[in-house]
Amino acid sequence: MARPRIRDDLAALEGYHSPQVDVDVRLNTNEAPAAPPAGYAQAVADAATSIDWHRYPDRGAVALRTAIAGLHGLTSGDDPAARVFCANGSNEVLQTVLLTFAGPGRTVLTFEPTYALHGHIARLTGATTVEGGRTDEFAIDVDHARAMIAEHRPAVTFVCSPNNPTGIVEPTDTITAMLDAVQAVDGLLVVDEAYGQFSPWSATELLAASDELPLVVSRTYSKTWAMAGARLGYLLAAPWLVAELDKVVLPYHLDSLKQAAGLAALDFLDDMEQRVASIVEERGRIETALDDLACTVWPSGANFVLFRPPAERGLDGDAVWQGLLDRSVLVRNTASLEHLDGCLRVTVGTPEDNTVFLTALREVLES
Numbered sequence: 001m002a003r004p005r006i007r008d009d010l011a012a013l014e015g016y017h018s019p020q021v022d023v024d025v026r027l028n029t030n031e032a033p034a035a036p037p038a039g040y041a042q043a044v045a046d047a048a049t050s051i052d053w054h055r056y057p058d059r060g061a062v063a064l065r066t067a068i069a070g071l072h073g074l075t076s077g078d079d080p081a082a083r084v085f086c087a088n089g090s091n092e093v094l095q096t097v098l099l100t101f102a103g104p105g106r107t108v109l110t111f112e113p114t115y116a117l118h119g120h121i122a123r124l125t126g127a128t129t130v131e132g133g134r135t136d137e138f139a140i141d142v143d144h145a146r147a148m149i150a151e152h153r154p155a156v157t158f159v160c161s162p163n164n165p166t167g168i169v170e171p172t173d174t175i176t177a178m179l180d181a182v183q184a185v186d187g188l189l190v191v192d193e194a195y196g197q198f199s200p201w202s203a204t205e206l207l208a209a210s211d212e213l214p215l216v217v218s219r220t221y222s223k224t225w226a227m228a229g230a231r232l233g234y235l236l237a238a239p240w241l242v243a244e245l246d247k248v249v250l251p252y253h254l255d256s257l258k259q260a261a262g263l264a265a266l267d268f269l270d271d272m273e274q275r276v277a278s279i280v281e282e283r284g285r286i287e288t289a290l291d292d293l294a295c296t297v298w299p300s301g302a303n304f305v306l307f308r309p310p311a312e313r314g315l316d317g318d319a320v321w322q323g324l325l326d327r328s329v330l331v332r333n334t335a336s337l338e339h340l341d342g343c344l345r346v347t348v349g350t351p352e353d354n355t356v357f358l359t360a361l362r363e364v365l366e367s
């Protein structure tokens with residue numbers, strides 16, 4: 001029997017892979033190491049009892065958007081909510097941006113290696129992707145970026161800062177130079193700040209200064225806010241840009257409970273900031289220990305560390321990854337990805353998890 005054929009442009013595409021393996025220590029997806037504070041679960045439970053479940057959710061998610069604008073100090077104008085767009089995870093945020101500004105016949109530019117879903121969602125939504133490179137330290141070279149933008153005239157250009165999977169934070173000068181370049185080709189710059197809380201600066205500072213910038217800064221509740229299970233992300237941008245996204249996204253896509261959960265989380269800002277501080281401290285401990293084990297380590301501005309085990313031990317990245325898995329420690333295997341030859345990425349976990357990881361790694365390298 002004949003089966004329906006998927007779109008020709010999707011036929012060769014591979015799905016997104018990130019194995020969900022049952023292990024003692026899971027350090028592969030950059031989640032927060034602990035659940036949100038106990039009071040948070042209670043606040044969400046209380047909110048659930050006062051939701052009008054028979055009604056559609058607030059389509060504009062006004063309370064949530066207003067609170068997020070306040071969180072980022074975007075309070076100028078009479079409608080702060082107009083500067084915020086929320087969706088089911090920042091992946092849906094990015095998908096909506098791409099549906100609105102890219103799509104068939106348009107080009108999307110990424111700088112590899114970076115978050116695989118930028119290119120993936122661009123292709124799913126029909127755009128053509130072009131890949132720029134990075135320096136040996138995994139930074140974006142401004143001249144290279146300018147040249148790529150001028151040549152390919154991308155409708156959307158992605159920067160991930162801190163970059164997943166390398167941890168690199170792009171300096172302000174790089175972002176402003178790229179903004180100038182995309183403006184010259186009527187393009188849009190998307191800065192994915194999924195790990196923004198760990199970074200010394202944020203591109204949201206630029207948004208506060210001007211309403212004319214073709215700039216989107218995306219954030220997520222999945223990492224720092226310890227809410228990967230809730231699927232909630234957002235972006236900050238000028239009101240005219242957010243208005244275009246609101247036309248494209250499916251109506252009522254953000255359910256009432258999620259809106260309440262996102263709002264309640266913001267009452268726990270102090271807890272979140274403490275968690276960020278302790279993760280940053282643990283990150284330093286991991287970086288030092290990896291260095292002591294003769295691994296190559298890239299300085300990280302996020303809640304994970306990219307490293308390359310020493311080649312002279314005769315083990316390649318795959319073998320080290322397997323050795324860790326045999327000891328019930330799961331890290332992200334980036335060893336076979338282009339530009340990341342032999343590298344592994346470890347999420348900063350609880351202090352106990354990190355000690356188990358480091359002990360297991362020492363065993364593997366010395367076996």
Ligand SMILES: *Cc1c(COP(=O)(O)O)cnc(C)c1O
Nearest residue numbers: 089090091115164194220222233
């Ligand atoms: C984890 C991550 C996200 C988060 O996606 P959600 O859909 O919000 O869970 C977005 N961007 C990058 C670079 C990430 O690493």
